[in-house]
Amino acid sequence: MQALTKRRKEVSREPMTFMERIYIPSILKGMGITFSHLFKKQPTIQYPEQKREFSPVFRGLHVLNRDEEGRERCTACGLCAVACPAEAITMEAAERMEGEENKYREEKYAAKYEINMLRCIFCGLCEEACPKDAIYLSETFAPANFNRKGFVYGKEDLLIPDPTTEPEAYAKAKGQPRANN
Amino acid sequence: MSEQPLFKVTIDNITIEVPAGTTILNAARKIGGEVAPPAMCYYSKLEGSGGKCRTCLVEVSKGSEKDPRPMPKLVASCRTTVMDGMEVKNITSEKVIDARNGVVEFLLINHPLDCPVCDQAGECHLQDLSYNHGKESTRFEFQKRTFKKHDLGPYIQLHMTRCILCYRCVFTADQLTGKREHGVLDRGDHAEIATFIEKSLDNEFIGNVIDVCPVGALTDKTFRFKNRVWFLKPMDAHRDCPTCSGKVTLWNRGDEVYRVTARKDQWGEVEDWICNTCRFEKKNTGDWVIEGPRLIDRHSVIAQGHYAGSIGMHQPKETFEAVHNGRKPKLLMDIHSVSNVNRPEITLSKLDRPAHSTDFKPNQD
Numbered sequence: 029m030q031a032l033t034k035r036r037k038e039v040s041r042e043p044m045t046f047m048e049r050i051y052i053p054s055i056l057k058g059m060g061i062t063f064s065h066l067f068k069k070q071p072t073i074q075y076p077e078q079k080r081e082f083s084p085v086f087r088g089l090h091v092l093n094r095d096e097e098g099r100e101r102c103t104a105c106g107l108c109a110v111a112c113p114a115e116a117i118t119m120e121a122a123e124r125m126e127g128e129e130n131k132y133r134e135e136k137y138a139a140k141y142e143i144n145m146l147r148c149i150f151c152g153l154c155e156e157a158c159p160k161d162a163i164y165l166s167e168t169f170a171p172a173n174f175n176r177k178g179f180v181y182g183k184e185d186l187l188i189p190d191p192t193t194e195p196e197a198y199a200k201a202k203g204q205p206r207a208n209n
Numbered sequence: 210m211s212e213q214p215l216f217k218v219t220i221d222n223i224t225i226e227v228p229a230g231t232t233i234l235n236a237a238r239k240i241g242g243e244v245a246p247p248a249m250c251y252y253s254k255l256e257g258s259g260g261k262c263r264t265c266l267v268e269v270s271k272g273s274e275k276d277p278r279p280m281p282k283l284v285a286s287c288r289t290t291v292m293d294g295m296e297v298k299n300i301t302s303e304k305v306i307d308a309r310n311g312v313v314e315f316l317l318i319n320h321p322l323d324c325p326v327c328d329q330a331g332e333c334h335l336q337d338l339s340y341n342h343g344k345e346s347t348r349f350e351f352q353k354r355t356f357k358k359h360d361l362g363p364y365i366q367l368h369m370t371r372c373i374l375c376y377r378c379v380f381t382a383d384q385l386t387g388k389r390e391h392g393v394l395d396r397g398d399h400a401e402i403a404t405f406i407e408k409s410l411d412n413e414f415i416g417n418v419i420d421v422c423p424v425g426a427l428t429d430k431t432f433r434f435k436n437r438v439w440f441l442k443p444m445d446a447h448r449d450c451p452t453c454s455g456k457v458t459l460w461n462r463g464d465e466v467y468r469v470t471a472r473k474d475q476w477g478e479v480e481d482w483i484c485n486t487c488r489f490e491k492k493n494t495g496d497w498v499i500e501g502p503r504l505i506d507r508h509s510v511i512a513q514g515h516y517a518g519s520i521g522m523h524q525p526k527e528t529f530e531a532v533h534n535g536r537k538p539k540l541l542m543d544i545h546s547v548s549n550v551n552r553p554e555i556t557l558s559k560l561d562r563p564a565h566s567t568d569f570k571p572n573q574d
Contacts, residue, residue: 105325106437110513118550121434123563136326136434139569140550159325180547 108154116147233286250375251287259287329425442516
C-alpha cells in the first residue's frame with residue numbers, strides 16, 4: 029500500500045542499546061521539556077474570574093431584537109422555524125390591535141415565541157433566515173440547569189430590554205462594538 | 210371532437226398535436242413541466258381571463274406551415290391560438306426570458322414585498338415567479354402606491370397594495386355569482402379592486418376569490434395570521450354539502466382545522482369551486498370525512514414538514530418501548546407544562562378573526 033504521507037517511520041525491532049536500556053537519559057530529556065514549560069506563557073485562564081474574549085463569529089444564546097423605538101421587530105413569519113435544522117423554534121402569531129403600535133413594529137407579531145435550547149445546535153441559520161433582523165445569536169452561553177424545564181426559552185427570556193425605558197440594560201445586552209471590525 | 214382538425218405544434222422542440230382553437234399555453238400545459246409558461250392572470254376555469262399580466266409571453270419563430278414567417282413580437286400564449294406547424298420557443302428563447310424578467314420587475318414595482326406578514330407566502334405565485342425570474346434588488350426609488358382600506362365583509366381580507374390586477378377575482382365574482390358586485394375602479398396606477406359603495410359580498414360562492422388570487426391580495430380572514438401554510442398538514446377531505454361538491458383540502462395543525470381551501474391542481478387552479486359554508490364555517494374535524502394527506506409538489510415549501518403525500522400517510526412510531534423491551538419511560542415531560550405555544554385551552558382555529566393579545570391573556574404570568 030502506498031503511504032499517505034512522507035512522515036511515516038518504520039518501527040525499529042532491533043534490541044535496545046545500553047544507553048537506551050538504562051532509561052535515565054530519556055527521562056531527563058522528557059523532564060527537560062516539562063520544566064521548560066514553567067517559563068513559557070500560560071495558555072490556561074482562571075475561568076469564572078477571568079473571561080476570554082469571544083470570537084467575532086461566536087454563536088451563543090439567542091436575542092430577539094427591538095428597533096430604536098423599542099418595538100419588537102419579529103413578525104412571526106416562521107422563516108427561522110423552517111430554517112432550523114433541529115426544529116427548536118415554535119411560535120404563535122397575533123394581529124396588532126389599536127393602541128399597540130408602540131409595542132410591535134408591524135401589524136403581525138409573535139404573541140408566543142419559544143426556543144428549546146435542548147434542541148438548539150447554535151448553528152445560526154435562524155439569524156441568517158430572518159428577513160426582519162429580529163433574531164440574533166449573542167455572545168453568551170446558555171446557562172446550565174438541573175432539569176429540562178428551564179431550557180424552553182420564551183419571549184420574556186429572549187427579548188432584549190427596551191431601549192426607551194431601560195437604556196442601560198439595553199446597552200449591556202447589546203454589548204460593545206468591537207474596535208477591529 | 211372528431212371533426213375538429215388536429216394541429217401539429219412544436220413548443221421548445223417538443224411536438225404535440227392539439228385540436229384547433231387551443232391556445233399555445235394550453236398546448237404547452239399538455240406537454241407539461243418547464244415548457245408550460247407561467248401564468249398569473251389566465252385561469253382555465255374562468256371565461257375571458259388572461260391577457261393581462263404578460264408573464265406567459267412566448268416567441269413564435271414560425272407562424273404556421275402555410276405562412277412560416279415568425280411573429281414580429283412576443284405573443285401572450287394564453288390568448289394566442291395554435292396554427293398547424295407552428296413553432297414556439299418558450300424557455301429556449303433568450304428574448305422570452307428577458308421579457309419575463311422585465312414583466313416580473315414591473316409586477317413588483319408596486320408590490321409591498323411584505324411576504325413575512327402575508328398569509329399567501331409559501332403558496333404565492335408571484336413569489337415563485339420572482340424567485341425564478343426576479344432581480345435581487347429593486348431599481349424603483351419612489352413611493353409605492355397606497356390605497357384606502359376597503360372592508361370586504363367578515364370573511365375576506367383585501368390588501369390592495371399586494372394586488373397585481375389580474376382580474377381573476379372579478380371574473381370569479383361575475384361568473385359564479387351572476388350578479389356583479391365587485392370590480393375594478395379607477396384607471397392606470399390608481400386602479401383597484403373594490404366592491405361598489407363598500408358593500409359586503411354575501412354570495413355563497415364568493416370565498417373562491419381567495420383561492421383564485423395569485424398573490425396575497427385576497428386572503429381568508431378566518432385564517433389570518435393563524436399559522437404559516439408550511440407548518441400545516443394538508444389533507445384531502447369531503448363532506449356532503451348541499452350547495453357545492455364538498456371536496457376540499459383541510460389545513461390542519463394536529464387535529465385542529467385551521468383553514469379550508471379548494472383542491473388545487475398542478476397549475477394552482479381549483480379543481481372544484483367550494484361554498485362559503487364549507488370554507489369558513491366547518492372548522493371541526495368531525496364535519497369532514499378525511500381521505501388522506503394531499504400530494505404536494507416536493508419542491509414546494511409546504512412539503513418540508515413531511516405531512517403531505519405518501520410520507521404523510523405513515524405516522525412515525527413510538528420508538529422508546531420498542532428499544533427498551535416494552536418498558537415504559539419512567540419520566541415523561543408533558544410539553545404543555547413548559548411550553549406556552551399551542552396551549553390546549555386556546556383553540557386558535559375556532560376564532561373567526563386573527564388572534565389578538567387578549568386571546569393569550571389568561572395564561573400570561
